[in-house]
Amino acid sequence: MVNFRKYLSSAAVLASGLFLAQSTVSTVLYSQAYDNQKSSLNLPSPITSVVEKTILSAKELVDINVNTMMADPVLKNATWGFVVYDPKTKKIISSYNENTPLVPASTTKLLTTETALNLLGENYRWMTQLEYSGNVDENGVLNGNLYVVGSGDPSLGTNKAGAYSYRDIISDFISGMSREGIKKVNGDIIIQTALFKGNISRLPENVVWLENNNYYLPVGTTREINPANEKLIVKKGNSFSGEKKYFYVSPYNSQMVFADKYEGDGILTTKLPDAPAYLANTLRATMVKSGMAVTGKVTPRITDANPESRKLVSAYKSPTLGDIIYYTNQHSDNSLAEALLKTVGFQSKGDQTSESGRVVVTNHLKAEGFDMMGLNYIDGSGLSRSNNVTPISQVKYLTSLMDEKYYKTYLTSLPIGGQSGTLKRMFVGTGNGQIFAKTGTLNKVKALAGYMKTNSGKTLVFSLLVNNYSGSVDMVKKRMEKILEPALDL
Template identity: 30%
Template sequence: MRSILVFFTFIYISVAIAQQETMPNNKVQNYLNSIPNQPGVGQSPFTCYVIDLSNNKIIAKHQESMRIPAASTMKLVTTAAALNILGANYTFKTQLAYSGSLDKATKTLNGDLYIIGGGDPTLGSRYYTEDGEESDFLMAWADSIKESGILHINGRVVADGSAYEYQGSPSGWVWGDMGNYYGAGPNGLTIYDNMLKLYFDTKAIGSDAKLTCTIPYLPNFYLGGSIQAAKSSRDNAYVFGAPYSLDWYITGSIPYKREDFMVKAANPDPELTFTHEFNQALQAQGITIKYFPETKRNLLKDSNYQMPALKTIYTHESPSLLSIINLTNLYSVNLFAEHLLCEIAYKRKGIGSTHQGALIAKAYLSSKFDCSGLIMTDGSGLSRSNAMSAKFLVLLLKYMKGSNNYKNSLAVAGKKGTMRSIGRKTAASGRVIGKSGSMSKMKAYAGYVNSTTGKKLAYAMVMNNYNTPTYKVKGYFEKLMVLMATY
């Protein structure tokens, strides 16, 4: 009996020693150990992992294999996959084409003019145009139609966004997000960031705001509900609506005594907006059009519809994929990320699909390193069905460490992008780069560190469902960044 007791005591001591040997002992780890003891944090899912990229030595870890939603750090996955699968110089292409025949003598098109979408998310985007110049590309397109010898269209303008599935929004997006501008879903024909600008006039506190204008024009769009004027400088309005539904609802409040106060909402039908906007641009250039504009999605409701043979007039190419990725990571542009994921599927499968894009992206990355710590259901991280472990994120960063294109797309602590407000006037400023992630009761950061001692680190930290103000969690993470920057 005594020998058995000695044996188990030996085993217990050996396990304890092994655990101590594998647990790092340094200032980063010591501070990390204290975070779960902070008020409102103890029961929160929390995963963190830090390694030295020069030797793969673990610097700090806490529940590093736990998979939890990590908000916009999912864009690190999407942009890495897009860079590797599509390439930095890849471009999205949009075609103008026509059906029927062209009478060159009368400059009359006896057929329809088609806009064939290729998933370009930059058309009229605020990230690529100045205020007031969003529709300039449409006027340039209209010029190209005139130059091709068309002054009269004995048909209609048809917008075709069928390159991507007409899914509207990715699976897992919640009702409270889909109607707001950051919840705009991908479309084969995206225009103006798939955003509606709702303008309101407000008067006295407590009075109902009056909707004065909606830009761009969306036929038959109806906005129900109401928002009140409030003694506040903030936009506290929330818009609700489903993709391809034109009956929407708004609630909340906006500042009082304002004229043309803008509330940004998602566009429920970008394809419909596109065809009307281009129709208007053509008419502004003196081109006559016989029938009202149409969409491919609406035409497909007729089971007898068949796509006609088309002749291409003009092909528009987007800025490079790298340019789009830079904006996606630096400013956390959800729509761009969703387009990147859909385009991966379009390139490989011939149809843009969030689901297929996620499968292809994960399969590709799984061929390079262990992706068991990834559950991917969208490209932007807005879906709460996503989940990632800190260890997975660090493995991804390790795999991408040689890509300057990738690293240069990231925000810089204390300097630029979505991380400009963290680490200001600390050692982390300019030394910590990465991608932030924020949703209700969710905070995350992942990226690289160039420490003051010359070490190159990769890190990830994600916390969910904390019962404390977000600024406090941000403060804990900022302290970790400062300690990593001086490690």
């Protein structure tokens, strides 16, 4: 924490006094007009800035800004932590509450995406294959089955990170069948993937149910979670069926999902739309529409006691893991982050559940020397408010990654201040192109952690986590910029 008593030079004391005198507006009560006031906090005069930079060092300016923010009406009642760290000297340059566990929001994705890179490699891809059994006769009739074999591709059909749409994948599949001389299928289309059988699992604790006016019911079961004030979005049914489905919005994939089971006592169970099933059903419909008849139906087969001999027709490869992680961090994509968590769980434990994923991530962090004090890793995306991390553990962790062979891919995946992703509207002026960081946002939570390239060419690591602030998100973002900007001169 900053201590002004260490500034012994009279020039520094004089300058800081001048600065604080001009910042007395920070002690007044908050009002809606606060951010519009031309105070020295937000709009310092050019003369003042020159005097400050001439008399004070960059470190002193960072420390002064941190102390000023303690009395700022937006942050004075908040719980927040900050640290700027030099990866070469392995020393803290400036800090405040750096050992305090705080809700990290989507900066949690820093841990999830790095674990996937470390365990799977940046060139890892998911495969979705079309195969057939039986034989094709002289008339082009396949007397056998088609198989859609999935591998848990989280980008399947989404167009995310350069992924193909369902239409493009089906076009490739149909072209493959034409090459094999298949004109008609006298059999079923069988979906064979065991990877998604664990969709129904216990939800992360304290997950966000109501955020930014959107209602979220994440995939899984609310048994033992008991979220307060469950609210129905829409109930769908028809007069010809007694079946009713309860629809909600999932934060993991930005799509409507439905509760297919009501367990009583306010407990609902939901599932994701099944991507392989959608692909297989769309494939069948497209084949029939184009005159390629299919006599059978689409049916899942998770286990197969007597597997048929099959021949590969076509294989679709997902974008690389590096590409998917780039998209995940740039767009803060919750769906992909949760899928990556399940993927590392499956690859390490053969069980594609969030529970297995959490064990794999935390074991990886321990093995890499992560400071586990204050860490509570609950989900892959950061939607749970029970996630906790300390600013100092974040910066030491980010520092350790600079020696990894995939560091360039990891760094490139982070939004750039003033230029890309979720940082495009921050650091538009000072710091433009110099801040490489993951953002995090929940109601009354704003987080930023990553790397900065200083004006002298140094690379520094920082973390700034703010919980329970007052005012708007934009007000907090301005103060975050104010704290970090002087560090660019270090």
